[in-house]
Amino acid sequence: MDCIDLFAGAGGFSTGAELAGCNVVWAANHWPEAVEWHSRNHPEAQHLCQDLHQADWSQVPKHDLMLASPCCQGHSKARGKASGNPQHDASRSTAWSVVSAAEYHRPPLIVVENVPEFLDWQLYRPWELAMNALGYQVAPHIVDAADLGAPQNRIRMFLVLTRSAAPLLLNLPRMQHIPASSFIDMDGGNWQPINKPGRAKATLERVAAGRAQHGDEFLISYYGNTxxxxxxxxxxxxxxxxxxxxxxxxxxxxxxxxHECRDAMSFPSDYQLPDNHRLAVHLLGNAVCPVPVSNILNEIRRVA
Structure with a gap:
């Protein structure tokens, strides 16, 4: 099965498709760094660095499967969804590129990934109706990556779009969870004293609370509600x-x-990353978890 990857980023969707036996023939992203690292890891695919609002879909190879992960920042609770925010409005509008590409190519299967709040978007229903007009049934699935083989709790939405008489609803299995200890090297890394000058009070409070719960070895979040x-x-x-x-x-x-972030995302251990830590983490944090993608695609193949 040949597939293309819109908003390909670091390549999580593409890698998951390859794990499921698909052949990635084309991938695109507007960010040059993402395109560079996707091309290093998927050298056989054609690559395009462009705002996909402006894409010429006639230049895209024929394919059986379209993968798309439009920008999620405008939908995410973490980034806010205030109306009238031009940056977020532009971010949400990337989803219309999926409609544009589907109108030209009409592949039999499309899978779209985003945050669950995508379904609450004011324009989601018009977007869904546009896909219906092109002959697609839309089946939303909310999944936790930990239930599908990644050692990470990551709640995401996957829309399965098929040219069928009824929506294709998947019965995804809940796999045994993989602990963080499976990829964290307690003997590696750059360790520093917890009680050093300048350490934030909130960090020390998180450490104290964690120690009371979990003993001497555990994780803390530097920000967020944890x-x-x-x-x-x-x-x-x-x-x-x-x-x-x-x-x-x-x-x-x-x-x-x-590398621990890479493993937490379920990328293969030989997946190439930039040496720049900050860039690597940015790419990975924007990515789709490959192993859950492969399990979703395998289930689609089983029931379709």
Missing amino acids: KTGRSLNRPIGTITTRDRWAVIRGDQMRMLSR
């Missing part, structure tokens, strides 16, 4: 575009390495 520690015996929380998770070991702590 005020206590997180056990290493459960999946890690959502990997974001900037350093979020710190590992605690006794009286020392460190942030996750970029």
